[in-house]
Amino acid sequence: MLKHTILFAILLSAINTFAQETVKVKNKLSQNVTEVFTVPANNKLIRQGLYQALFKKKTVVATGLFENDKKTGLWRFYDQKGQAMQIYDYTKKQLLFEAREDTTSNLRYFLDKQLDTTMNVTKPVKIGGRYYGYLPYLNLFTLPQDLRDVNSDVFVARVELLISPLGRLADYKVHLAAINFERTINMNIHLPNQEDMVFMPATLNGEPIASQVVIKCYVTNSGHLDFE
Known part of the structure; x- marks a missing residue:
């Protein structure tokens, strides 16, 4: 005892x-x-x-x-x-x-390839899921200084990510649009967290292929981005 x-x-x-x-x-x-x-x-x-x-x-x-x-x-x-x-x-x-993903998703996927019904295609996948996994790309953006005085509600925003066949982030852009206004901002792809550089690549008939992920979002009051 x-x-x-x-x-x-x-x-x-x-x-x-x-x-x-x-x-x-x-x-x-x-x-x-x-x-x-x-x-x-x-x-x-x-x-x-x-x-x-x-x-x-x-x-x-x-x-x-x-x-x-x-x-x-x-x-x-x-x-x-x-x-x-x-x-x-x-x-x-x-x-x-x-x-499973449906038409209500904030994400859209594109391949630089003409597709037909005979092709077997898989989308790129971000580890972390379609919400948490994509937060870094939205939050790293800050509204440019010359636009800080503009009401953020006037902007329509989208993030474009280019993913290489190796599953690496190859390009990262933010598009802003408003009435009589458009601007594309090229973001730094050398992100602080290396995990944010890595994806499971899209495939075409079992072979990895380059793809693009487009995220619909809006500008927050703090000048960052968030999902619609």
Whole structure:
């Protein structure tokens, strides 16, 4: 009995020590999405343990585990309404589920190829799903300084991403339009997070092919972009 009591005390001490040595971090990913994760108290650059991204602080849009700042195991991704979008196994590097897409989607896909009904085509896929996975491309944009005094509601916006046959981001543009106004802004494709450079490429009859992803969005009050 004494041996069990000592063992329990040691385990409890270890749990308390671990809890004391980690801190919770919250970051805003966009106007509506906040990420929550833990880091060691002595190294706040290393994400460790449970990660969640929350839409308006309540709806989970991404959840999974970090191990030494690397995503591991199964990650689940959802849209703003909590509908399942994608399941990806980062350990096995395997896509386990991708939700079907219909005409209500904010995304459109194009191939530089004349298609016919005999061709077998798959779209490009962003790990992270069609909501959370594309947030970085929207949030990295900031309205140019000379347009800051313009009411953001007047703009129609779309993001265009060119994906190479190797599944790499090859071009990244933002198109703004309003009455008697059009501007195309070429964005830097050397993104801070290397994961945002990587896609599962589109395929044509089983062979990877270049593709374009177009995202319908709007300009927020803070000068960034968000999904329509």
